[in-house]
Amino acid sequence: NAGVTQTPKFRVLKTGQSMTLLCAQDMNHEYMYWYRQDPGMGLRLIHYSVGEGTTAKGEVPDGYNVSRLKKQNFLLGLESAAPSQTSVYFCASSYLAGRPEQFFGPGTRLTVL
Amino acid sequence: GESVGLHLPTLSVQEGDNSIINCAYSNSASDYFIWYKQESGKGPQFIIDIRSNMDKRQGQRVTVLLNKTVKHLSLQIAATQPGDSAVYFCAENMNAGGTSYGKLTFGQGTILTVHP
Numbered sequence: 001n002a003g004v005t006q007t008p009k010f011r012v013l014k015t016g017q018s019m020t021l022l023c024a025q026d027m028n029h030e031y032m033y034w035y036r037q038d039p040g041m042g043l044r045l046i047h048y049s050v051g052e053g054t055t056a057k058g059e060v061p062d063g064y065n066v067s068r069l070k071k072q073n074f075l076l077g078l079e080s081a082a083p084s085q086t087s088v089y090f091c092a093s094s095y096l097a098g099r100p101e102q103f104f105g106p107g108t109r110l111t112v113l
Numbered sequence: 114g115e116s117v118g119l120h121l122p123t124l125s126v127q128e129g130d131n132s133i134i135n136c137a138y139s140n141s142a143s144d145y146f147i148w149y150k151q152e153s154g155k156g157p158q159f160i161i162d163i164r165s166n167m168d169k170r171q172g173q174r175v176t177v178l179l180n181k182t183v184k185h186l187s188l189q190i191a192a193t194q195p196g197d198s199a200v201y202f203c204a205e206n207m208n209a210g211g212t213s214y215g216k217l218t219f220g221q222g223t224i225l226t227v228h229p
Contacts, residue, residue, distance in 0.1 A: 004156075031215050040121055042202060042219040043157070058216070090156050100145055100206040100215035104156030 001026050004105035006091050012111045013081045021076040021108050023091030031094045032074040033058070033102065034066060036087040043090065049074055081112045121200065123224045132190040134223045136203030141184060143205035147217065148177060148188045151200045160188070160201075190225075198227045 004025045013019055023032065030051050035043040045058030049068040063085060065077045074093075078085060088109050092102040126132050138146065144165045149157035163170045163177045163186075170177050176189040186203050204217040 033216075040221065042221045044219075045216060048216060092156075094215045100217060101147060101159050101162060102215065102217060104149075104158070106156050107154075 006105040023074045025093040029093035033092045034076045035090045086112045125226045132193045134188045136186040138205045143207045145206040147204045149202045195227045
């Protein structure tokens with residue numbers, strides 16, 4: 001099993017450009033999450049999904065949209081990138097809410113100029 | 114790797130020593146706590162977890178202690194090795210009426226450096 005994979009690994013955008021980050025998991029997990037990690041601030045939840053076709057806002061959702069059309073995939077979109085969105089983005093998945101251990105992908109480093 | 118270590122608490126130990134990493138959590142309603150290890154350039158990796166109805170749990174070379182009275186969590190690593198060098202995060206899950214959906218709130222992290 002590959003676990004949780006993310007594409008791309010690195011990306012540089014100009015202000016105002018759009019892009020989509022792809023997260024895929026092969027563990028048949030119901031729940032998926034998108035986090036951003038900034039220096040000295042730990043991980044902050046952007047959006048999450050409790051199942052195919054469902055999404056919900058996390059702690060810092062502004063400027064991002066998500067979709068979960070297939071159970072194994074969770075997409076994070078930036079419609080109009082801003083320098084404040086420069087960060088490392090991590091996707092995670094988990095199986096049961098009763099045991100909230102999350103499995104993380106390797107991350108995507110995004111720079112917005 | 115990414116510079117996630119700016120302004121984080123740091124702990125430096127010698128190889129073979131025991132390490133203790135501390136975490137203060139915020140919500141007395143949290144029912145589950147997890148420790149993660151993050152190596153440079155990688156995603157967080159699960160180490161050990163503990164439920165709120167326990168005060169101690171042991172794994173391989175690691176022990177987690179939970180003190181609900183003062184809302185404090187600690188991770189003890191025995192016989193620390195250079196491969197243990199990483200950023201360590203605690204995370205809490207608040208079970209809001211049984212529907213927290215596994216959402217975790219992460220602490221800021223602690224940088225552990227192990228010197229050979």
